[in-house]
Amino acid sequence: MTTSAGAHSPALPVGGEAARPLISIKQITKQFANGTLAVRNVNLDLRQGEFVSLLGPSGCGKSTLLRLISGLSQPSAGVIDWPLNPHDTEGHAERDRDLGFVFQDPTLMPWSRAIGNVAMPLILKGMKKSEAHERSAEMLALVGLKGFENSFPRELSGGMKMRVSIARALVTRPRILLMDEPFAALDEITRHRLNDDLLELWWKNRFTAVFVTHSVFESVYLSQRIVVMAARPGRIMADLDVSAPYPRSETFRTSPIYADLCRLASDKLKEAIQA
């Protein structure tokens, strides 16, 4: 596997942990009850603090991979190891309870105000409501929604709802943020803004970001590393290094490096689709 921990990487793991990834996916296979092979023999290391995109056509198992990492579904074969976490006597790692998950839809509770939605993960952990709301207000401000704390989801635009969803995912200060095509349903202008704001949040907080997308441009713009997947069965075709420096902005979008990287990723995706 190529390394992307280049000079511009903002999120180098600390000290001796450098060698050990945050999550190590080993020989994972997931077969559904109806016989479909969602992913087969997938190996993938996710290093602490890196921004990885999973790029591929629909049905390539990229969402399945996210669900496996989050513990929402169990692999049919293989192991998902968290090398940095404590292991039990049988060698199974404890997975992070604090992981952020952003779905394609904002998935907000319509009866709850923005602040209540963001505070929910903290409340579920038993935090006092006043404290949870205080932290949620800070988080909402970070995603640019200061002043909308008491709005109900129905009163917010699509992009704002997605911001609430991101704030909720980050409010527990997770080490890893899993995103399943979070901006696919948004218009392009809103998507660009959210891409920039997501990068800034990542830049400042240095969580590991796993971003599922079917957009070549989005994956190149955002990530340090693009994992290209193919379908039937879902498998990894390529692991590309995006060596462009951060911070990235509109200038990056119009630069020749960006165009080259997009071409490269496009070619790999084409191969993956034909494979």
Next chain:
Amino acid sequence: MSDAAIDPRSITPAHDGTDAEAMPVFAVERRILGVPVSVWPNILAPLAMGVLFLAGWEFMVRYKDIPPYVLPGPILVAKTLVADWDTLSTSLWITLRITFAALIAAVSIGVALAIIFTQSKWLDKSLLPYAIILQVTPVVSIAPLIIIWVGDINLSLLICAWIVAFFPILSSTIIGLNSVDHNLLNLFQIYGASRWQGLRYLRLPAAMPFFLSGLRIAGGLALIGAVVAEYVAGSGGSASGLAYRILEASYQLKIPRMFAALVMISLTGIAIFLVTSFVSHLALRRWHESALKREN
């Protein structure tokens, strides 16, 4: 490129960077006497129709000289209502007490059973069919049995009204508790939420609109159940609710009084519907689609 000079990292994310301009616009309507302009036709149209109908009725009764023991005119019915107010209002109070007691019992037992059924598949499978049997059995046919078994007439009336009212609450609450967004359930699972937390923070609020629509139906049904049971019990002679007044008046051929009691029952039903609708509106107005008015 002009934007080369601006580093997006130097600005905090989006005071204006949200697509706030795309926020949905909600209609703010002009109000007359506190009621939105668009709601007035909903009040005035049926009102005008009612007045027209009553005028036609009164006219026919006078024009054709129909005797009051066949069909009393609305004016005579109104006069009877005023004249017999003492007796009728006492009976109304008795019927109302049964109705509300039955409704409260229906809500508490219906919601409790719905929660139990959604927590345990086996209880759901084994008990729900009996709840349905209870619902489809006509209450008139089991009311005599209940009256014989229970003995206490008020309690039997309460049970009859409860049987009719509780099923809509049960079934709509079950649907509501199961209608939670699947991704939200996933999210709660990721955060390791307990069953109780899932119920409290997710399933119960999600069930709210369904429960409230069940409540609107149950309110009317509780009244019907109470009245039907009174009819059955009425022949036993120990009840004095509105249904008993109707029976009594019909034996004595006091037809205007029958009509007056009937009008009271109808008005009570309408009042229950309005109150439950209002409660539902208050509970849902901020978040639920059914209670929102969009500007398009």
